[in-house]
Amino acid sequence: MSGFPILSLMLAVPAVASILCLFTGDKTARWVALGATLVTFVLGCVLWANFDIGGAQWQFQELHEGIFGRFDYALGIDGMALMLIMLSVFLMPLCILASWESIKSRVGLYMSMFLVMEVVMIGVFMAQDLLLFYIFFEAGLIPMYFIIGIWGGANRKYAAFKFFLYTLLGSVLMLIAMIAMIAEAGTTDIPTLLNYDFPVQMQTWLWLAFFASLAVKMPMWPVHTWLPDAHVQAPTAGSMILAGVLLKLGAYGFLRFMMPMFPDASGQLMWIVFALSMVAVVYTSLVALVQNDMKKLIAYSSVAHMAIVTAGLFAFNQQGIEGALIIMLSHGVVSAALFFCVGVIYDRLHTREIDRYGGLAVNMPAYALFFMLFTMASIGLPGTSGFVGEFLSLAGIYEASSVVAFVCTTGIILGAAYMLYLYRRVVFGELTKDDVKAMPDLNAREWTIMVPLAAVALWMGVYPESFLAPMRGDVTTVVARLAPAKPAGDAHLAAGKPKPAAAHGEAAHGSSHAGGVQ
Amino acid sequence: MTADLALIWPELILTIGGLITLMLGTFMGDRQVGIYQLSALLTLAAAAAAVVALFGIETTVFSGTLSVDSFGGFAKLLIYAASFVCIVIAPRFFNGAMRAEYPTLILFAALGMGIMASSRDLMTLYVGLELNSLAAYVLASFMRTDERSSEAGLKYFVLGALASGMLLYGISLLYGFSGTTDFAGIAKVLGGELNIGLIFGIVFVLAGLGFKISAVPFHMWTPDVYEGAPTPVTTFFATAPKVAAMALMTRVVIDAMGPAVGAWQQIVIFLSLASIILGAVGAIGQKNIKRLLAYSSINNVGFMLIGLAGGTQQGVEAVLTYLLVYMVTTLGAFLVVLQLRDAEGNQIESIPALAGLSQRRPGLAAAMAVFMYSLAGIPPLFGFWPKLLVFWAAVEANLVPLAVAGIVASVIGAYYYIAIIKIMYFDDKSDTEIPKGGGTIVEDAVITASALWLSVIGYLFIPVLAVLSASAAAVLF
Numbered sequence: 001m002s003g004f005p006i007l008s009l010m011l012a013v014p015a016v017a018s019i020l021c022l023f024t025g026d027k028t029a030r031w032v033a034l035g036a037t038l039v040t041f042v043l044g045c046v047l048w049a050n051f052d053i054g055g056a057q058w059q060f061q062e063l064h065e066g067i068f069g070r071f072d073y074a075l076g077i078d079g080m081a082l083m084l085i086m087l088s089v090f091l092m093p094l095c096i097l098a099s100w101e102s103i104k105s106r107v108g109l110y111m112s113m114f115l116v117m118e119v120v121m122i123g124v125f126m127a128q129d130l131l132l133f134y135i136f137f138e139a140g141l142i143p144m145y146f147i148i149g150i151w152g153g154a155n156r157k158y159a160a161f162k163f164f165l166y167t168l169l170g171s172v173l174m175l176i177a178m179i180a181m182i183a184e185a186g187t188t189d190i191p192t193l194l195n196y197d198f199p200v201q202m203q204t205w206l207w208l209a210f211f212a213s214l215a216v217k218m219p220m221w222p223v224h225t226w227l228p229d230a231h232v233q234a235p236t237a238g239s240m241i242l243a244g245v246l247l248k249l250g251a252y253g254f255l256r257f258m259m260p261m262f263p264d265a266s267g268q269l270m271w272i273v274f275a276l277s278m279v280a281v282v283y284t285s286l287v288a289l290v291q292n293d294m295k296k297l298i299a300y301s302s303v304a305h306m307a308i309v310t311a312g313l314f315a316f317n318q319q320g321i322e323g324a325l326i327i328m329l330s331h332g333v334v335s336a337a338l339f340f341c342v343g344v345i346y347d348r349l350h351t352r353e354i355d356r357y358g359g360l361a362v363n364m365p366a367y368a369l370f371f372m373l374f375t376m377a378s379i380g381l382p383g384t385s386g387f388v389g390e391f392l393s394l395a396g397i398y399e400a401s402s403v404v405a406f407v408c409t410t411g412i413i414l415g416a417a418y419m420l421y422l423y424r425r426v427v428f429g430e431l432t433k434d435d436v437k438a439m440p441d442l443n444a445r446e447w448t449i450m451v452p453l454a455a456v457a458l459w460m461g462v463y464p465e466s467f468l469a470p471m472r473g474d475v476t477t478v479v480a481r482l483a484p485a486k487p488a489g490d491a492h493l494a495a496g497k498p499k500p501a502a503a504h505g506e507a508a509h510g511s512s513h514a515g516g517v518q
Numbered sequence: 519m520t521a522d523l524a525l526i527w528p529e530l531i532l533t534i535g536g537l538i539t540l541m542l543g544t545f546m547g548d549r550q551v552g553i554y555q556l557s558a559l560l561t562l563a564a565a566a567a568a569v570v571a572l573f574g575i576e577t578t579v580f581s582g583t584l585s586v587d588s589f590g591g592f593a594k595l596l597i598y599a600a601s602f603v604c605i606v607i608a609p610r611f612f613n614g615a616m617r618a619e620y621p622t623l624i625l626f627a628a629l630g631m632g633i634m635a636s637s638r639d640l641m642t643l644y645v646g647l648e649l650n651s652l653a654a655y656v657l658a659s660f661m662r663t664d665e666r667s668s669e670a671g672l673k674y675f676v677l678g679a680l681a682s683g684m685l686l687y688g689i690s691l692l693y694g695f696s697g698t699t700d701f702a703g704i705a706k707v708l709g710g711e712l713n714i715g716l717i718f719g720i721v722f723v724l725a726g727l728g729f730k731i732s733a734v735p736f737h738m739w740t741p742d743v744y745e746g747a748p749t750p751v752t753t754f755f756a757t758a759p760k761v762a763a764m765a766l767m768t769r770v771v772i773d774a775m776g777p778a779v780g781a782w783q784q785i786v787i788f789l790s791l792a793s794i795i796l797g798a799v800g801a802i803g804q805k806n807i808k809r810l811l812a813y814s815s816i817n818n819v820g821f822m823l824i825g826l827a828g829g830t831q832q833g834v835e836a837v838l839t840y841l842l843v844y845m846v847t848t849l850g851a852f853l854v855v856l857q858l859r860d861a862e863g864n865q866i867e868s869i870p871a872l873a874g875l876s877q878r879r880p881g882l883a884a885a886m887a888v889f890m891y892s893l894a895g896i897p898p899l900f901g902f903w904p905k906l907l908v909f910w911a912a913v914e915a916n917l918v919p920l921a922v923a924g925i926v927a928s929v930i931g932a933y934y935y936i937a938i939i940k941i942m943y944f945d946d947k948s949d950t951e952i953p954k955g956g957g958t959i960v961e962d963a964v965i966t967a968s969a970l971w972l973s974v975i976g977y978l979f980i981p982v983l984a985v986l987s988a989s990a991a992a993v994l995f
Contacts, residue, residue: 069980106877131906135897142891145936149944157944161936168896168932172925175906179913179921 018115018281026107035112079470159233170216177209207265218250231299236343244336256427278459280307281411312393321395329390359431385460522579527568536625537559541620558621590636593765600757627653631762670746682887685726709777730763734792744812753852793820798931826910828915834991840904850968874947894935900976
């Protein structure tokens with residue numbers, strides 16, 4: 001596989017298809033988009049199959065120096081990037097299918113924008129050059145602006161503007177920080193920068209500038225307000241991709257840039273992250289509890305989940321970061337699925353108001369089943385993907401600070417409350433309303449979308465090792481990089497004596513750690 | 519002297535070609551559009567070829583008053599290219615009212631601008647500037663019977679004369695206190711102790727030049743003139759003279775005032791931030807697309823000045839790259855505006871009339887969207903690159919606060935650019951029909967080519983641009 005530019009190919013397929021879609025009719029555009037995203041997905045699977053777990057940190061590297069003058073076309077992935085790329089290419093065909101019937105106007109442009117979105121998203125995770133990363137990172141604004149603004153709900157223009165300007169304002173500060181980094185270190189190469197020691201004073205400024213950008217993307221309280229608007233107004237597939245992948249860009253930036261590049265500043269300023277995360281978990285969960293709009297509720301729950309991710313990342317230990325990564329993947333699948341669940345009934349009744357539904361379990365049993373599975377996964381029921389991530393990250397957070405762990409756990413309880421309350425109001429109760437009674441159960445297309453999402457949510461819950469294994473080495477590297485800056489936790493955990501039976505598991509851990517560190 | 523003449527071929531060609539064009543118009547009549555247009559275009563092409571042939575020669579001519587170097591060459595190529603396009607697009611716009619004065623005036627303006635870009639003496643600077651300005655005043659009021667056009671010309675003339683007065687006053691102060699009009703000589707004096715006379719001189723010269731690049735607070739004429747002047751003329755004003763004035767400003771600041779960084783830097787920083795912010799805020803309420811583009815040009819000048827503020831070679835390279843990309847974008851945007859005609863063939867300038875353009879003319883709307891995103895500097899469009907370069911130069915020159923302020927203000931600017939896109943793409947169709955057709959193949963080709971170049975393709979040209987701008991900027995250091 002070495003030498004074959006598979007990463008470039010994965011960028012090229014949707015890019016070419018997006019241009020094609022602009023010039024074809026509605027029907028062809030749908031098929032072109034579906035075909036291209038499926039091909040990209042297959043390429044992603046090939047990529048995963050060929051990824052050498054425990055091998056070199058960066059794999060599938062491609063480098064073309066000098067074609068852009070001051071920066072390079074440098075691609076390459078590590079385990080974290082691999083999993084996030086997989087998440088993107090997995091969700092993309094489902095998004096195309098989800099908009100198969102609900103999008104009727106300007107289909108070519110719509111499909112084209114989604115394909116551009118795919119290029120941009122996987123480009124962000126592949127980029128190994130700081131400026132190339134920024135270009136991909138920012139380029140996502142353009143297709144999303146169109147998707148929300150053209151095919152969104154009643155208040156779509158406001159939401160599109162807010163999304164665009166909010167995220168742009170954050171990002172530009174990061175650009176200045178990047179320029180300063182390049183000027184200081186003299187390179188745009190991300191792997192080199194990861195091991196460059198910036199002066200401590202400078203780190204603080206760089207950290208704050210990155211934080212301004214990534215906190216908005218994340219989104220963290222109090223700069224999360226664009227998210228509910230964007231989610232509510234975006235078309236179903238737009239919300240799916242927004243919650244599924246775009247929200248992960250912030251956390252990816254934390255893990256890829258802020259923590260390993262500015263370890264000292266991360267150690268000093270972790271209290272900011274912890275404080276904002278604690279507020280976010282409790283506050284947004286409470287806000288979610290009183291929503292009447294289904295999409296808004298799920299949007300607020302996303303903010304709460306992302307807050308656990310940030311807290312987990314800044315725990316600076318193996319469990320915390322691995323847990324945060326699993327929450328990212330799990331939330332990517334589950335929140336996309338939940339938005340699709342909303343989309344399914346929205347397509348039938350054209351309202352997102354919770355009170356307009358009720359008793360769907362009677363006439364839509366299959367739908368109710370899937371919706372329940374995803375609700376449980378969002379709450380973090382053992383056996384579903386949510387549990388693994390939340391348990392790991394809370395264990396990690398506890399090691400760093402018991403107070404933060406306590407508050408974040410509260411959030412999970414509240415999470416159960418608002419999700420179950422939503423489920424009860426929509427699915428249970430009396431089936432009294434006539435128009436609700438007339439709603440048919442899932443059709444074949446909707447089954448096609450639900451089944452893979454459900455399968456992955458269960459897979460991640462039952463055997464998370466498949467997803468953790470590629471990322472473990474990278475997490476170890478980050479933890480090692482952060483170790484000197486790590487403040488002492490308040491948990492004072494003392495390791496007990498491992499029983500002999502557990503020995504082989506420990507050994508497996510040890511070897512993969514060693515593989516990652518080199 | 520004769521040897522010097524061999525080094526100013528571009529200027530000679532423009533002078534002779536301009537006269538020939540004028541004669542052709544006079545003796546063959548204004549009806550023979552094709553003939554005098556061809557003569558003007560050939561002149562520009564020949565002048566550009568002469569510039570290319572002279573590339574690599576670094577010398578001064580006429581006792582050091584005019585320089586022949588790649589900095590001037592770079593600027594001249596941009597100026598000639600913009601003039602070329604502005605001549606090509608004119609006949610269709612004037613629709614029978616085309617006269618031979620138009621290409622002639624553009625040629626003379628281009629000649630003046632070439633002199634501006636290569637001047638290294640306060641006298642040549644002023645001669646070039648006035649040659650350009652006088653042609654420009656007439657061009658602004660080219661549609662004699664149109665009230666707005668005449669008003670634009672008059673306004674431009676009065677305010678331009680005021681600015682020339684300020685510039686001359688500054689020049690006389692600089693000359694009086696330094697005893698020379700030569701840039702190098704002035705630089706030598708400024709390297710010593712500064713006195714109040716020299717500082718006043720610097721301030722007045724920069725104020726006069728600030729008017730020409732329409733930097734805030736000397737920008738007031740810009741929206742009115744841009745709106746009133748015939749669209750091809752506006753296209754011309756927004757491109758070629760901007761390049762020339764910016765090149766001149768760079769030369770004056772670096773060559774003549776280089777040593778007195780403390781004196782001019784704060785002025786440039788103020789001009790730049792004021793232009794960025796006012797250019798952005800002023801554009802928000804505009805209902806006329808030409809006025810909006812005028813504010814956009816003010817805004818963009820602000821970004822160029824950020825690059826200049828550091829006074830470094832890297833900064834000048836950034837300014838030159840910015841000029842090129844800005845020129846391509848602006849040409850494209852104005853060509854799109856030229857294509858907007860209603861069913862009766864009347865020019866559409868009102869922004870609300872663009873509502874739903876993406877459904878009537880998808881290609882045109884897409885091109886406009888590219889230009890708008892590019893002007894806003896959103897990656898992956900190529901307009902991002904020069905913005906990055908100017909900020910990069912500012913950061914390297916230890917002007918981080920300026921870079922931060924500029925980039926935050928750029929978000930305000932993004933608002934109105936994306937508002938145009940919102941109108942074209944999100945809003946329902948307006949009542950105004952914008953039928954297809956009518957545009958010449960050349961116009962379509964220029965729009966398509968510039969839109970494609972400004973989308974990701976432009977990035978492949980970065981190494982070439984870097985070499986060109988570096989060789990041009992190196993001349994000044």
